[in-house]
Amino acid sequence: MAASDAIRNVGVIAHVDAGKTSLTERILHLCGSIRYCGAVDEGTTVSDYLLQERERGVSIVSAAVTCRWKECRINLIDTPGHIDFTAEVERSLRVMDAAVAVFCGLRGVQAQSEMVWRRAARYGLPAIAFVNKLDREGANFEAVVAQMGELLGKETHPVVLACPLRAAGVPQSQNEREAIIDLLTGRLDGGGELPDEAARERCRQGRLRLLEQLADCDAAMMEAYVAGEWPDEGALRGVLRKAALSNRLVPVLCGSAKTGAGVPLLLDTVQAFLPSPAERLASPAGRRLFNISPTRLTRPDGGDYAVLTVIKAFRGGWQGDWMAVRLYSGCLHKGLCLRDCNRGADLKIGALWRLNAADLLPLDAVEAGDVVGLSPEGGLPANLRTGDTLAEAGGPEIRLARMHFPEPVVTVILNGVDAADRAKLPAAAASLAEEDPTLRCRCDSDSGVCALSGLGEFHLKIAAERLRTEYGVRTQAGRPQVLYRTCCGVSVRHRGEFRRQLSPETLLQASVEISLEPLPRGSGVEVRFAEQVGGAALPSGCLEALRSAVDEVVDACGPTGCPLTDTRVTVHEVSSLMAEPSEPVFLTAGRTALLEAYAQSRPVVLEPVMRLEVSVPADQTGSVMADLASRRGRILSHASVADGGVRVVSRIPVAEMLSYATDLRSLTGGRAEFSAEPAGYEVKPEAVKKTR
Numbered sequence: 001m002a003a004s005d006a007i008r009n010v011g012v013i014a015h016v017d018a019g020k021t022s023l024t025e026r027i028l029h030l031c032g033s034i035r036y037c038g039a040v041d042e043g044t045t046v047s048d049y050l051l052q053e054r055e056r057g058v059s060i061v062s063a064a065v066t067c068r069w070k071e072c073r074i075n076l077i078d079t080p081g082h083i084d085f086t087a088e089v090e091r092s093l094r095v096m097d098a099a100v101a102v103f104c105g106l107r108g109v110q111a112q113s114e115m116v117w118r119r120a121a122r123y124g125l126p127a128i129a130f131v132n133k134l135d136r137e138g139a140n141f142e143a144v145v146a147q148m149g150e151l152l153g154k155e156t157h158p159v160v161l162a163c164p165l166r167a168a169g170v171p172q173s174q175n176e177r178e179a180i181i182d183l184l185t186g187r188l189d190g191g192g193e194l195p196d197e198a199a200r201e202r203c204r205q206g207r208l209r210l211l212e213q214l215a216d217c218d219a220a221m222m223e224a225y226v227a228g229e230w231p232d233e234g235a236l237r238g239v240l241r242k243a244a245l246s247n248r249l250v251p252v253l254c255g256s257a258k259t260g261a262g263v264p265l266l267l268d269t270v271q272a273f274l275p276s277p278a279e280r281l282a283s284p285a286g287r288r289l290f291n292i293s294p295t296r297l298t299r300p301d302g303g304d305y306a307v308l309t310v311i312k313a314f315r316g317g318w319q320g321d322w323m324a325v326r327l328y329s330g331c332l333h334k335g336l337c338l339r340d341c342n343r344g345a346d347l348k349i350g351a352l353w354r355l356n357a358a359d360l361l362p363l364d365a366v367e368a369g370d371v372v373g374l375s376p377e378g379g380l381p382a383n384l385r386t387g388d389t390l391a392e393a394g395g396p397e398i399r400l401a402r403m404h405f406p407e408p409v410v411t412v413i414l415n416g417v418d419a420a421d422r423a424k425l426p427a428a429a430a431s432l433a434e435e436d437p438t439l440r441c442r443c444d445s446d447s448g449v450c451a452l453s454g455l456g457e458f459h460l461k462i463a464a465e466r467l468r469t470e471y472g473v474r475t476q477a478g479r480p481q482v483l484y485r486t487c488c489g490v491s492v493r494h495r496g497e498f499r500r501q502l503s504p505e506t507l508l509q510a511s512v513e514i515s516l517e518p519l520p521r522g523s524g525v526e527v528r529f530a531e532q533v534g535g536a537a538l539p540s541g542c543l544e545a546l547r548s549a550v551d552e553v554v555d556a557c558g559p560t561g562c563p564l565t566d567t568r569v570t571v572h573e574v575s576s577l578m579a580e581p582s583e584p585v586f587l588t589a590g591r592t593a594l595l596e597a598y599a600q601s602r603p604v605v606l607e608p609v610m611r612l613e614v615s616v617p618a619d620q621t622g623s624v625m626a627d628l629a630s631r632r633g634r635i636l637s638h639a640s641v642a643d644g645g646v647r648v649v650s651r652i653p654v655a656e657m658l659s660y661a662t663d664l665r666s667l668t669g670g671r672a673e674f675s676a677e678p679a680g681y682e683v684k685p686e687a688v689k690k691t692r
């Protein structure tokens with residue numbers, strides 16, 4: 001087996017608390033990477049390494065770890081489940097080849113499970129589902145699988161490869177609770193015989209169902225099924241693998257991260273039924289990402305040029321500056337020169353690292369397909385960003401598909417506590433925003449006040465805490481504010497002019513003709529300059545002044561300074577009666593023309609909305625829905641789920657969601673949970689004057 005055929009790059013995804021971090025820890029322990037198995041509740045796991053994570057017991061940043069299982073190297077990324085840290089999930093999924101989705105065996109498909117699952121589906125990632133926490137009383141494997149079937153939809157189906165020894169509800173000992181039947185071999189995970197007839201019958205039923213599903217995918221399996229035979233194991237595994245790689249079937253396993261039950265089988269399944277890096281790139285989704293003809297990658301000496309994606313840059317941490325990268329083609333070694341194809345910077349590899357959560361272990365060389373750490377000589381280029389494509393110097397200029405991050409929807413004003421904090425705040429906030437593309441900061445360098453924008457209150461709260469603990473900057477935060485936007489209501493074309501007669505001889509004058517057109521929701525702003533503007537024989541400084549006037553107005557033309565969006569801005573013509581046009585005159589004329597055009601365009605204010613999923617016990621559905629209605633929420637669906645609860649999906653303005661976490665807790669006595677993700681912008685109704 002070639003080295004890269006034995007690599008599996010896997011993202012662990014799930015709802016918060018399903019057990020991702022515990023599972024990652026258990027896997028590291030089983031593979032011999034760590035001697036003691038840490039516990040989330042004690043703050044001792046490898047992958048929750050930030051102080052905030054250890055204190056709160058939630059994952060905030062993704063942690064990449066590596067382990068060896070039999071012939072395989074598994075690169076795992078433990079992702080945070082909380083939707084406010086969506087950038088972490090997004091960048092993990094984009095560079096991984098497959099996903100392991102963890103479900104809680106008691107609570108089943110939870111609010112966030114669906115969102116992370118849809119994300120994985122968007123990247124076309126083959127997946128395995130792991131039903132966790134079966135060591136706990138009340139776990140119900142069958143119910144979770146049934147819910148999963150609903151979640152996956154029509155084209156993808158769960159296929160059970162392992163089930164608990166006893167059905168839910170059958171009285172059982174703790175030992176039995178940890179026994180898992182491997183349906184492919186018909187034995188217990190670990191090789192033991194099934195203990196009694198009830199278990200053997202359960203296994204027979206499970207195998208029959210498995211064969212039925214495979215027969216649906218393949219003619220030879222259909223023959224075996226009709227003949228009532230159990231097919232050759234090799235053939236069966238072949239069909240299963242093909243169905244898993246094409247996302248037709250999702251293998252379902254089960255067990256407990258806490259006791260380790262079922263985890264060896266999970267690792268065997270990762271090795272056997274998830275794609276190698278090469279297989280991923282050959283799949284339709286992989287080709288969309290890496291759509292480069294192989295001939296362009298071939299070096300004169302026959303090898304391949306190195307091409308990689310920056311997963312994440314780390315600056316100024318205790319390990320110095322480095323980045324986590326995914327190598328798609330070629331090899332990396334110390335001294336190799338790379339070019340940032342998105343920004344044009346060059347760098348030379350100073351060191352390569354195997355990632356071990358908070359630890360970095362030195363490496364000499366890296367083969368295609370791997371996920372590793374890389375330190376450039378002399379530090380990271382200043383403008384390097386997450387998602388950039390780096391390619392070997394001398395090779396083709398390549399930009400791999402971009403990662404998609406939602407725009408921030410909430411802002412808070414941060415102020416340093418004392419003068420020293422105020423002085424350090426702008427640089428620290430900028431560095432945090434660089435690491436997390438869903439955070440934006442705008443600082444006033446005179447006062448040191450910083451407007452930090454992100455995806456939610458929790459996101460911003462953690463950001464402020466990280467400023468304190470990682471950068472030593474203490475801040476006071478104002479009330480979170482919603483980030484509104486504005487767009488033009490109708491198309492307009494308008495000529496704006498600046499004219500001032502300074503003296504009888506000196507006239508300052510320039511005029512600019514600008515049009516605004518509404519674009520569909522989600523398009524953002526498009527700025528165009530007609531050709532004759534460039535050819536208007538203006539000194540180049542004037543054109544630049546005009547550009548910055550447009551940018552400035554676009555950034556803050558709406559009420560309370562909100563930015564323009566979903567609008568095309570075209571500068572059609574410029575003219576001046578001055579013998580020597582001056583830059584400030586053009587700046588003012590451009591600003592005036594655009595502001596006047598905007599005022600005439602019947603502008604509307606847009607507010608960000610969230611897609612909100614609430615999981616609630618059936619008896620409280622009424623009060624939760626009434627509360628959503630009072631918050632201008634629009635119910636999209638509500639359906640009973642297998643554990644007796646109801647899942648309510650709605651669209652709701654962000655302005656109505658500030659403090660929702662606390663309100664929902666007090667409304668339901670803590671029995672409901674929710675998750676929300678940005679779902680674009682909608683026109684803000686005039687009638688809404690004041691929101692919560």
Ligand code: GDP
Nearest residue numbers: 016017018019020021022040133136256257258
């Ligand atoms: P994450 O948010 O998905 O990373 O979940 P964690 O790994 O942080 O686990 C959440 C909680 O569930 C912690 O209190 C864990 O101790 C607990 N937990 C995780 N896996 C299991 C399991 O298999 N059995 C039991 N009984 N508890 C578990």
Ligand code: MG
Nearest residue numbers: 020021058059
């Ligand atoms: Mg976690």
